[in-house]
Amino acid sequence: MTPLEKVEGRAIPLGLKNVDTDVIIPAHWLKTTTREGMGRGAFESLRADPDNLFDRPQYKDAPILIAGDNFGCGSSREHAAWALGDLGIRVVIAPSYSDIFSGNAVKNGILPVVLPQAAIDRLMEVAETDPVHVDLDTQTVTTPFQDRFAFEIDPFRKMCLLEGLDEISLTEKSDAAIGAYEQKLDAERPWMRPAAAGL
Amino acid sequence: MTRPRTLYEKIWDAHVVERRPDGTCLIFIDRHLVHEVTSPQAFAGLRASGRTVRRPDLTLAVPDHNVPTTARLDAAGNKLPIADPESAAQLAALEKNAPDFGIRYIDAVAPEQGIVHVVGPEQGFSLPGTTIVCGDSHTACHGGIGALAFGIGTSEVEHVLATQTLLLQPAKTMEVRVEGEVGPGVSAKDIILHITGTIGAAGGTGHVIEYTGSAIRALSIEGRLTVSNMAIEGGARAGLIAPDEVTFEYLKGRPYAPKGADWDAAVEYWKSLATDPGATYDKVVVIDAADIAPSVTWGTSPEDVVPITGSVPDPASFADPSKQAAAAKSLAYMGLEPGTRMQDVPIENIFIGSCTNSRIEDMRAAAAVIKGRKKAPGVKWAIVVPGSGLVKRQAEAEGLDRIFIDAGLEWREPGCSACLAMNPDKVPAGERCASTSNRNFVGRQGPGARTHLVSPAMAAAAAVTGHLTDVRELMG
Numbered sequence: 001m002t003p004l005e006k007v008e009g010r011a012i013p014l015g016l017k018n019v020d021t022d023v024i025i026p027a028h029w030l031k032t033t034t035r036e037g038m039g040r041g042a043f044e045s046l047r048a049d050p051d052n053l054f055d056r057p058q059y060k061d062a063p064i065l066i067a068g069d070n071f072g073c074g075s076s077r078e079h080a081a082w083a084l085g086d087l088g089i090r091v092v093i094a095p096s097y098s099d100i101f102s103g104n105a106v107k108n109g110i111l112p113v114v115l116p117q118a119a120i121d122r123l124m125e126v127a128e129t130d131p132v133h134v135d136l137d138t139q140t141v142t143t144p145f146q147d148r149f150a151f152e153i154d155p156f157r158k159m160c161l162l163e164g165l166d167e168i169s170l171t172e173k174s175d176a177a178i179g180a181y182e183q184k185l186d187a188e189r190p191w192m193r194p195a196a197a198g199l
Numbered sequence: 200m201t202r203p204r205t206l207y208e209k210i211w212d213a214h215v216v217e218r219r220p221d222g223t224c225l226i227f228i229d230r231h232l233v234h235e236v237t238s239p240q241a242f243a244g245l246r247a248s249g250r251t252v253r254r255p256d257l258t259l260a261v262p263d264h265n266v267p268t269t270a271r272l273d274a275a276g277n278k279l280p281i282a283d284p285e286s287a288a289q290l291a292a293l294e295k296n297a298p299d300f301g302i303r304y305i306d307a308v309a310p311e312q313g314i315v316h317v318v319g320p321e322q323g324f325s326l327p328g329t330t331i332v333c334g335d336s337h338t339a340c341h342g343g344i345g346a347l348a349f350g351i352g353t354s355e356v357e358h359v360l361a362t363q364t365l366l367l368q369p370a371k372t373m374e375v376r377v378e379g380e381v382g383p384g385v386s387a388k389d390i391i392l393h394i395t396g397t398i399g400a401a402g403g404t405g406h407v408i409e410y411t412g413s414a415i416r417a418l419s420i421e422g423r424l425t426v427s428n429m430a431i432e433g434g435a436r437a438g439l440i441a442p443d444e445v446t447f448e449y450l451k452g453r454p455y456a457p458k459g460a461d462w463d464a465a466v467e468y469w470k471s472l473a474t475d476p477g478a479t480y481d482k483v484v485v486i487d488a489a490d491i492a493p494s495v496t497w498g499t500s501p502e503d504v505v506p507i508t509g510s511v512p513d514p515a516s517f518a519d520p521s522k523q524a525a526a527a528k529s530l531a532y533m534g535l536e537p538g539t540r541m542q543d544v545p546i547e548n549i550f551i552g553s554c555t556n557s558r559i560e561d562m563r564a565a566a567a568v569i570k571g572r573k574k575a576p577g578v579k580w581a582i583v584v585p586g587s588g589l590v591k592r593q594a595e596a597e598g599l600d601r602i603f604i605d606a607g608l609e610w611r612e613p614g615c616s617a618c619l620a621m622n623p624d625k626v627p628a629g630e631r632c633a634s635t636s637n638r639n640f641v642g643r644q645g646p647g648a649r650t651h652l653v654s655p656a657m658a659a660a661a662a663v664t665g666h667l668t669d670v671r672e673l674m675g
């Protein structure tokens with residue numbers, strides 16, 4: 001995973017509320033067995049409009065997306081994060097996210113920044129004409145006009161993003177603890193294993 | 200004396216492998232359900248890193264999202280090819296990955312095949328007090344039997360396959376208490392649609408919802424699975440209903456459920472899981488069951504719910520300006536005018552199925568309305584898709600298939616079908632569907648498709664009248 005520390009560039013001022021994962025990547029794009037190339041299907045329904053934001057020249061390769069409340073709601077498809085990543089998005093800024101989406105975003109090296117609606121409104125305005133700067137280390141979003149918005153992020157997620165860490169290798173360090181849990185479970189509640197009489 | 204705990208806290212505490220200083224916990228996963236859409240990349244990841252599946256015995260794979268719901272075998276009993284090459288590739292990948300990694304696999308043509316969330320409880324693979332994950336957000340469904348179950352993304356699928364754990368932050372707790380008795384014609388689906396309309400699509404974000412109260416207790420397991428299934432539509436990652444005698448009765452004797460002395464030990468443990476008196480939730484919502492009518496959605500968010508006796512709302516009637524804008528967009532997509540009576544909305548397509556409403560009770564409820572009636576001429580496409588092969592055979596043994604077929608509805612093979620536009624079952628652009636599934640999002644049932652979420656009985660009522668209908672008017 002590519003580490004993420006500072007991201008500077010144009011921000012797509014989408015602003016919509018309740019952008020669900022079907023909008024981010026429609027179901028018919030899910031029929032793949034690999035992760036690459038999903039960007040072509042990202043926001044397909046919105047991009048059907050010839051005047052859509054995503055395909056305006058100033059937002060080509062924009063690394064930041066600004067959205068409204070409850071971004072990434074709906075289906076748990078991780079394809080939504082892959083599609084954003086493949087589109088070149090490294091940071092999403094919104095007042096809130098669905099739980100599943102924000103987890104998926106971090107796992108794919110995308111930073112979900114949470115800011116209050118007032119800050120979003122201001123950034124939407126700036127994004128019309130100017131770039132936005134996101135600094136994960138200092139946890140701030142700044143603009144060329146002296147705006148400065150601080151955001152909170154779970155320290156573990158922050159470390160994973162900063163170092164580009166793969167979560168499985170981290171968990172494998174807890175191998176002994178997992179083994180001990182399994183033994184205890186077998187001793188205390190042996191019936192938790194699926195009965196042998198199964199299929 | 201330990202602090203009183205909620206059902207959620209008890210299950211959580213029993214699964215903590217390690218607690219990190221920031222409160223994040225490494226949580227043991229008891230059951231992992233795998234289907235063909237969100238797993239190929241996870242298995243590819245395992246291969247690329249040379250990893251194996253830590254606990255194949257806790258993993259069950261079954262194809263459901265992409266499988267066509269038309270006949271799967273020809274007259275000679277050979278598997279029919281799958282027309283769509285991408286679906287075929289995903290199905291072939293699961294068929295190969297499961298044995299390669301030593302995982303139990305239910306083949307698309309096996310008698311037990313069905314939608315993962317129907318198969319899990321039906322096989323006794325899902326049990327109360329367990330943690331269950333699956334790469335599908337309606338995993339919350341299994342909360343209906345008292346399991347802490349939630350959907351995960353493909354990276355997490357790979358993580359669980361490799362380590363049998365997940366790193367999670369504890370959720371906040373929310374109680375949705377439905378007290379009293381529901382009126383005639385009001386089903387579990389109407390209860391959860393009403394709840395979603397009341398708390399909103401983000402009302403449960405960050406929370407696990409426990410459904411309590413006499414109206415929930417009175418539900419069968421099928422009904423409880425329907426309610427918990429849509430916890431995610433209210434923004435919650437998981438739903439829970441405390442296991443009780445109804446749960447034990449349902450699970451007893453199922454293939455993977457504990458047997459003999461193990462069964463008794465299990466029941467004793469399950470009984471200890473109910474929320475302690477005096478335990479508190481972070482948020483509580485109380486609903487009077489008498490207020491719940493047969494319900495229907497008008498928009499493209501599951502919170503857009505009105506009683507069937509209601510009308511399409513005016514976007515201006517919402518206080519929140521962004522909801523006003525969203526409602527106006529929804530209505531344009533749905534082709535509806537404010538003030539139109541819901542019962543005047545014509546319906547061209549009917550879908551009775553999905554992990555929300557495809558169990559035997561749902562089939563019976565729909566058949567009871569259809570019996571002795573015919574599909575309305577304006578209804579072009581009406582399909583009934585049982586949730587599993589076992590549901591299908593049970594329904595056929597009861598003669599329900601004949602009732603549907605005689606009325607002009609199609610009786611299909613089990614799968615996700617028209618719940619999502621991933622297999623051949625799609626709703627044409629611009630047409631409406633009265634659907635018993637769980638999502639009315641833009642394009643969910645096909646590009647341009649207009650979804651009205653309803654209960655099985657309400658879908659059946661629309662099938663015979665050709666418009667959204669108050670099923671109570673058809674009841675004898």
Ligand code: SF4
Nearest residue numbers: 337553554615618619
């Ligand atoms: S029926 Fe729909 S919601 Fe349920 S598992 Fe299938 S696709 Fe997911």
